[in-house]
Amino acid sequence: MSSTTDHQPASFAFTPEYMDKAKAHVAKYPDGRQASAVMPLLDLAQRQNGGWLPRKAIEYVADMLDMPSIRALEVATFYTMYNLEPVGENLVEVCTTTPCWLRGSDDIVKACEKTLGISLGGTTPDGKFTLVEAECLGACVNAPMMQIGDDYYEDLDADSTERVLNALKRGETPKPGPQGSRRLTEPAGGPTTLLDQKGAS
């Protein structure tokens, strides 16, 4: 963990809107087990704080759940989805684990680096994009893929990657899911079984 604190805010508190959500999570657990809500609360804190989790937010959540700060820090450092350093508006996570890699994730990474002008681990000067490598995100059937924010973009190639990123640059929201011709996780060449079923195309 980096010990730099220059970008760490001096304080953190949930806005009323996020506080309501947080309380809803805490209410799911029995009395005295409020600490179980630590993961959703850290996630809420990250969302409120522009995609990353400052120290003060970890302490705030720990305090709110009446647990020691170190216990919340353990959780926050264990899971890669918690960003402990500031990230760009769009966090681009390209999967490079074996199935995606076999299906050409190297090209996707290159396309990202070219389009965004940054290398893996970097953030664009305008703060719009951060590009990172991710381990398997569980969408191997649509490999290669990347996750941007909460959305998966699948069945990528260099062109479609560029298209998605450029759309985001323009402030549009590209359609998530497979970027190729198939629907969801259908076989690449169209359905091969259950063709007589009603509704089969």
Added chain:
Amino acid sequence: MPTLTVDGKEVTVEPGATVLQACEEAGAEIPRFCYHERLSIAGNCRMCLVEMEKAPKPVASCAMPAGDGMVIHTNTETVKKAREGVMEFLLINHPLDCPICDQGGECDLQDQAMAYGRGSSRFDENKRAVEEKYMGPLVKTVMTRCIHCMRCVRFSSEIAGVDDMGAVGRGEDTEITTYLEKAIASELSGNVIDLCPVGALTSKPYAFTARSWELRKTETVDVHDAVGSNIRVDTRGREVMRVLPRLNEDVNEEWLSDKGRFSYDGLKRQRLDRPYVRTNGKLAPATWDEAFAAIAGKLAGLDGSKIGAIAGDLACTESMKAAKDLMTALGSTNMDCRQDGAALDPSCRASYLFNTTIAGIEEADACLLIGTNPRHEAALINARLRKRWLAGGFPIASVGPDADLTYKVDHLGDGTETLSQLASGHHPFIETLKNAERPMLIVGQGALARTDGAAVLAAARKIAEDTGMIADGWNGFNVLHTAAARVGGLDIGFVPGEGGKGTNAILEGAAGGGIDVVWLLGADEIDTGRLGDAFVIYLGSHGDAGAHRADVILPGAAYTEKNATWVNTEGRVQMGYRAAFPPGDAREDWTIVRALSAAVGHTLPYDSLPQLRAAMAQDAAHLADADVIATGNWGTFGLSGDMAAEPFVSPVSDYYMTNPICRASATMAQCSAEIGDHSEKATGTDG
């Protein structure tokens, strides 16, 4: 009771025991790093693998509950190979720096690598390196050596009750740290050093000063509080190199408080290593004869009633006995071992003991604390209370200081008002005590060392009697002492005799006339400003408050430098042994008193320690039986009367600075500055 077969031998173990425990029962040694019998089971080092029939692969014996009919093998080829595999992985990232590692020679990993190590590594990648973590002035870290057994993390959250340590990151990047690298805020932090099976956490003050095999080990007793922790003092030549705990289930289990463990550098500083006599207002070095002559000259023709003696917190029973006999020979009954003026009643032994016993806490089912902060006054008794509290069904309430004791305490009030309500049975918590089968209460010195101490004691006795704390086979009335000397002093009767003056009266007499000579037996925690013009004789080991005021200084021995008897707060008689000789001209305290007695013409009738101890046994027969608690009979004690309104305050305001030895210790000074008043209620957001 499951019965299982280990290496062809049938063993029956308690229900809930693990396979590892069953193996030990059967005499099979199981290597382990993460497993520790006093901590929760983690099962993450995998070193304790054994083969279990009908199981497809080796099982971690520490985490496998023993089941009826299991057949376990601990010495097969498979087991050896599995453990060698685990060891190889553990050593992948472990540096080969044993020659420069303080753990070398007493390292679990080193020892077990002798049995399961491959001898060479097949790992060609770079080894992982981890930055050192700051954990305070006591624990030194070399985190590259860490094998992530998590013992330290479990200890601090389970036993010490401070969630300061944790493991951040994951997988290969896991690192043990304290939150924001703050010092571990516990009085028991030194124990993580003992627990660490490798050289990741070592003792900072001891760093690079000695190797374990060149130290002479002396088993003795700690005197920094009244717990009487069993310790081992490691010395090289005449220097104390370190202090370690020794196992005693009834007292300290296998833990030691930081003060007992790390204050030993105070044994080398501020020492009185020769007699001094004040001439023309200045203390000047003197010979023993000159010092004795100065005292004899002052005492010549002085009426005994004009002499007073006060014993301090670190005085051994032998020296108090000798001093008492000398005072009696001089015709004085003005003596007191209660330098804080606590209203303890020496006539009834049960009134000043921790009658429940420390181990007995685990049988109690409700507890009331009166004017005490056990975390600071007796850290290991506090750990026992926490252990009992963790087991559940142990409501604890407190009247007095509202401190974080590492467990949940219902703070009923600050002082006597609440105590009166409890004593008169009008407080709801009385019902909790009454309904408990084995209730207990603990009275601290903060409640007794006050002008209304006797009334507080009487109130506590009333609560104990009213709530059934005094029953057959159970005594829930406990006095928590802070001084190792106190119970021994009360046992041999180092208290005012007929018409004699106590601590307060001696000091008043010294200031206002009536007392011309005050003899301080290591008494440093009195207000020396009240000694007035009295001629002060100081017998002790350190140049602390008492020595500064003294007219004659007689240099004595510290606890590691004498064979002495100590009685802990439970009334347990324990023997301390000499680990090193006192510095310079300093001598064992009782021999000084004996020599002084000859110089003032009242030669004491003992020439050897056995003779002195025989005399002690005549005063209190139980002092002859070491390691045994002689129980006291219940009686009437305390004086009913009005109690002052002031709140109870713990006598220990700074845990690290309670006696001359720790005040002379640089390590303790650093702890005091850095960790200091951490037990004030923290909110979690501060810092």
